[in-house]
Amino acid sequence: MNPGINCTMQMADSLCGFMGAGGLLMSTSGAENEKRFLSAGARTKSEYLVQLAEEETVNGASQGSFQSVIFSTPPGAETEEDEPKRSPPVETAVHPLPWEGSATPELHGTKAGRRIPGGSDMPRQFPKISLSEVDEQVRLLAEKVYASALKEEDTKEALAMFTVPEDCPIGLHQAKEHELLREMAEQQSEESAKRKKSFKLIRSQSMSLQIPVSADWALSVVSPLLSPVSTGPCLPEGFPEYQRVTISGDYCAGITVEDYEQASKSLLKALLIREKYSKLAYHRFPRTTAKFLRSAENEKWTVEDEILPEICPCPREGEDPYNMEDIPENLNYELQMKDGIIYVYDTPEALKQNEPRSLPYPDLETFAIDLSHVLAMIADGPHVSTPPNHHMRLTLRWKTYCHRRLNFVGSKFYLHEMLNEMAELKELKGVPHRDFYNVRKVDTHIHAAACMNQKHLLKFIQTTCKTEADRVVLEKDGQKITLKEVFTKLNMDPYDLTVDSLDVHAGRQTFHRFDKFNSKYNPVGASELREIYLKTDNYINGEYFARIIKEVAYGLEESKYQHAEPRLSIYGRSPDEWENLSQWFILHKVHSPNMQWIIQVPRIYDIFRSRKIVPNFAKMLENVFLPLFEATVNPQKHKEVHVFLKYVTGFDSVDDESKHSDHMFSYKSPKPEAWTAESNPPYSYYLFHMYANIMVLNNLRKERGLNTFQFRPHCGEAGSITHLVSAFLTSDNISHGLNLKKSPVLQYLYYLAQVPIAMSPLSNNSLFLEYSKSPLKEFLHKGLCVSLSTDDPMQFHYTKEALMEEYAIAAQLWKLSTCDVCEIARNSVLQSGLSHQEKMHFLGANYLKDGPEGNDIRRTNVAQIRMAYRYETLCNELSFLVDAVKSGTMDTQAQ
Ligand SMILES: [Zn+2]
Numbered sequence: 001m002n003p004g005i006n007c008t009m010q011m012a013d014s015l016c017g018f019m020g021a022g023g024l025l026m027s028t029s030g031a032e033n034e035k036r037f038l039s040a041g042a043r044t045k046s047e048y049l050v051q052l053a054e055e056e057t058v059n060g061a062s063q064g065s066f067q068s069v070i071f072s073t074p075p076g077a078e079t080e081e082d083e084p085k086r087s088p089p090v091e092t093a094v095h096p097l098p099w100e101g102s103a104t105p106e107l108h109g110t111k112a113g114r115r116i117p118g119g120s121d122m123p124r125q126f127p128k129i130s131l132s133e134v135d136e137q138v139r140l141l142a143e144k145v146y147a148s149a150l151k152e153e154d155t156k157e158a159l160a161m162f163t164v165p166e167d168c169p170i171g172l173h174q175a176k177e178h179e180l181l182r183e184m185a186e187q188q189s190e191e192s193a194k195r196k197k198s199f200k201l202i203r204s205q206s207m208s209l210q211i212p213v214s215a216d217w218a219l220s221v222v223s224p225l226l227s228p229v230s231t232g233p234c235l236p237e238g239f240p241e242y243q244r245v246t247i248s249g250d251y252c253a254g255i256t257v258e259d260y261e262q263a264s265k266s267l268l269k270a271l272l273i274r275e276k277y278s279k280l281a282y283h284r285f286p287r288t289t290a291k292f293l294r295s296a297e298n299e300k301w302t303v304e305d306e307i308l309p310e311i312c313p314c315p316r317e318g319e320d321p322y323n324m325e326d327i328p329e330n331l332n333y334e335l336q337m338k339d340g341i342i343y344v345y346d347t348p349e350a351l352k353q354n355e356p357r358s359l360p361y362p363d364l365e366t367f368a369i370d371l372s373h374v375l376a377m378i379a380d381g382p383h384v385s386t387p388p389n390h391h392m393r394l395t396l397r398w399k400t401y402c403h404r405r406l407n408f409v410g411s412k413f414y415l416h417e418m419l420n421e422m423a424e425l426k427e428l429k430g431v432p433h434r435d436f437y438n439v440r441k442v443d444t445h446i447h448a449a450a451c452m453n454q455k456h457l458l459k460f461i462q463t464t465c466k467t468e469a470d471r472v473v474l475e476k477d478g479q480k481i482t483l484k485e486v487f488t489k490l491n492m493d494p495y496d497l498t499v500d501s502l503d504v505h506a507g508r509q510t511f512h513r514f515d516k517f518n519s520k521y522n523p524v525g526a527s528e529l530r531e532i533y534l535k536t537d538n539y540i541n542g543e544y545f546a547r548i549i550k551e552v553a554y555g556l557e558e559s560k561y562q563h564a565e566p567r568l569s570i571y572g573r574s575p576d577e578w579e580n581l582s583q584w585f586i587l588h589k590v591h592s593p594n595m596q597w598i599i600q601v602p603r604i605y606d607i608f609r610s611r612k613i614v615p616n617f618a619k620m621l622e623n624v625f626l627p628l629f630e631a632t633v634n635p636q637k638h639k640e641v642h643v644f645l646k647y648v649t650g651f652d653s654v655d656d657e658s659k660h661s662d663h664m665f666s667y668k669s670p671k672p673e674a675w676t677a678e679s680n681p682p683y684s685y686y687l688f689h690m691y692a693n694i695m696v697l698n699n700l701r702k703e704r705g706l707n708t709f710q711f712r713p714h715c716g717e718a719g720s721i722t723h724l725v726s727a728f729l730t731s732d733n734i735s736h737g738l739n740l741k742k743s744p745v746l747q748y749l750y751y752l753a754q755v756p757i758a759m760s761p762l763s764n765n766s767l768f769l770e771y772s773k774s775p776l777k778e779f780l781h782k783g784l785c786v787s788l789s790t791d792d793p794m795q796f797h798y799t800k801e802a803l804m805e806e807y808a809i810a811a812q813l814w815k816l817s818t819c820d821v822c823e824i825a826r827n828s829v830l831q832s833g834l835s836h837q838e839k840m841h842f843l844g845a846n847y848l849k850d851g852p853e854g855n856d857i858r859r860t861n862v863a864q865i866r867m868a869y870r871y872e873t874l875c876n877e878l879s880f881l882v883d884a885v886k887s888g889t890m891d892t893q894a895q
Pocket residue numbers: 001002445447714735791
């Protein structure tokens with residue numbers, strides 16, 4: 001949740017319910033779209049959509065139009081052709097191993113999007129795409145997707161069009177009939193028979209090559225192990241023997257070759273888009289997936305391709321964490337915000353000439369186009385009686401493919417567990433010293449203002465009342481108020497306070513009531529107590545808040561194996577928030593080796609705008625980001641911010657996701673400077689602009705040898721499924737992700753890219769989703785990278801060790817094995833903002849490698865069998881996609 005926004009929620013209340021004011025304002029770009037609808041000769045939005053669909057069908061050119069988008073190439077790179085290049089026939093029948101060069105053509109239109117030099121010697125650029133470069137079909141489709149996303153929000157039937165029609169048996173039956181007909185038709189087609197054959201050939205070749213031929217075991221795991229003819233694998237060292245689940249036979253059964261190829265191309269393309277955005281921002285991208293992507297492009301992955309975040313190692317014992325010596329010099333760069341993004345200029349002249357320093361500067365148009373590619377994969381027309389157009393059929397098949405693959409990996413795990421549970425347990429029993437209690441666990445999502453439990457807060461309040469009753473803690477209208485007077489005013493004796501009267505715990509009354517939940521941040525319902533105890537900038541300089549946090553940190557240090565990543569708020573109200581927060585941090589010595597700090601920015605521009613605190617959205621962004629750029633360029637002048645930033649590892653974007661925006665996000669959305677309306681920008685708009693500034697900032701900081709930040713928004717807790725698409729591009733990892741349950745395509749993409757998800761089933765239980773319906777177990781079993789987190793111990797937990805409580809309940813309710821919970825703990829360390837050094841210490845020196853090679857069982861207590869299973873399964877899924885692209889190529893050659 002988002003403790004940060006509570007105060008403003010109160011403001012909002014006084015603004016006569018902004019929550020209910022939905023659907024009143026039509027933004028500039030909305031109006032533009034309306035014009036388009038009208039000029040297109042259609043009268044209503046829905047007619048317009050139908051018309052678009054018809055155009056598409058009539059033109060008949062939409063097939064594959066999504067794949068043929070051309071990225072504009074950075075200077076020096078060759079231009080892509082529309083058609084795949086014919087390459088010389090492969091001479092031997094040997095199928096090239098993944099990430100070993102071969103003569104197959106590029107994946108369509110992806111090359112320029114990927115090549116981002118990682119070395120500091122080459123300038124990093126953001127490859128721009130302009131809408132004039134993409135063809136009309138794509139443009140129309142993009143518009144349609146955005147419009148339908150808006151319509152989806154309008155009708156409040158959130159998600160209806162993005163989900164699998166499982167709940168609609170008739171629709172499902174029709175779809176199946178249709179598929180059957182198509183398959184039968186395909187069987188009679190000579191061409192598809194040929195393609196199917198070539199795919200089978202490739203598949204069998206990759207299988208026959210499974211016996212490890214090189215040191216790189218990854219090469220050999222392209223598909224389920226062992227065809228019966230093989231003489232048995234010689235597993236590389238460290239790879240366990242266990243009962244592997246394999247499927248053999250017709251790999252295309254149940255899906256037509258065309259569908260399979262289409263789905264594979266689109267999925268690979270989406271992965272490449274994520275990779276591009278991750279690399280530019282110094283976000284992590286998993287090695288295995290990167291290797292397969294290179295293989296699809298006939299390139300070889302190398303370690304140099306890998307881009308990792310820069311995180312300051314924890315100061316050693318005896319070192320002063322607040323040391324202000326050796327602070328880097330002033331670079332004298334100039335800074336200016338343009339289109340909501342801070343641009344860096346080497347000199348004042350360069351600023352005048354408008355020649356920014358060579359850093360990647362993202363633009364909204366490119367992002368909107370990239371976003372629409374992924375959106376198009378998940379969007380689907382409403383289930384109406386009119387025959388679906390081509391794109392709708394296509395998305396339905398993408399969905400079918402992903403749905404099947406997810407079901408498969410889920411069922412595969414079920415079998416794996418049945419066959420290997422004992423073997424895994426046996427492995428764990430053999431590990432000396434390590435058990436579930438002393439593996440490292442990180443609370444990957446927790447808000448500082450609620451990081452203590454209710455009993456802790458109560459005790460703290462009572463202690464301060466006893467020992468510091470006469471201390472002045474508040475100033476109201478020039479009047480100084482002591483702690484004693486505060487309680488007298490509230491008509492309360494601190495001694496009589498109980499957790500019940502404190503009333504900060506969420507309960508049944510908060511379910512689906514985010515507003516009620518937010519008011520729980522006020523102890524005894526009194527905002528004064530929140531002001532005194534849970535704020536960093538108050539009359540006592542946030543001393544009580546710092547003391548509570550330090551008590552929590554002390555508990556973690558005592559436990560030794562638990563870490564937390566608390567969120568502190570920066571609102572963007574004024575530019576001095578960073579100075580204040582940094583001073584608070586240093587004054588009270590808040591640093592702890594068991595805490596990594598994350599800054600949360602609440603999405604409450606509308607409130608600031610209506611109170612005339614900021615004139616436009618750009619000002620809010622400037623207040624949040626400009627001080628960071630200034631402290632990076634001239635740390636000497638901003639020493640405190642510079643020191644504090646060493647311990648900040650990421651940014652979070654928070655607020656109620658079910659809050660609805662009236663604006664349709666697209667490439668036509670106004671620039672932040674022009675966003676002067678009082679309405680709040682939509683989620684994707686916030687995410688893009690936060691990502692853009694963090695990305696530029698990271699590149700600037702990396703150049704200086706300073707630490708970088710990760711973007712880790714709250715996402716998929718409620719609201720539109722499109723949020724998860726924006727985060728797929730912009731975020732290193734996310735919190736919640738519940739809505740992935742509703743989109744198989746996205747869920748499969750999050751699996752393939754191993755996007756970490758911090759889940760909080762206890763928090764969801766009080767707000768959005770009953771515990772028993774939480775998808776955590778399902779996600780874990782399928783192999784998504786999930787961790788457990790508390791969100792707000794003050795509202796949800798009972799015991800001193802909130803994170804353990806979270807693990808305990810999950811383990812009990814879902815009967816998780818020791819290996820399961822240790823795997824979650826390992827995921828949490830991987831996902832966290834802990835430094836490379838700490839991760840090596842907690843997970844093993846080779847933690848960056850995937851599979852059992854990267855696992856040190858003596859540290860993680862995760863069975864090697866489990867690691868091998870996960871790794872082989874992921875390789876198998878990825879190889880299906882790559883094989884499809886390659887078999888398509890061989891067809892072209894054969895002709
Ligand atoms: Zn939260």
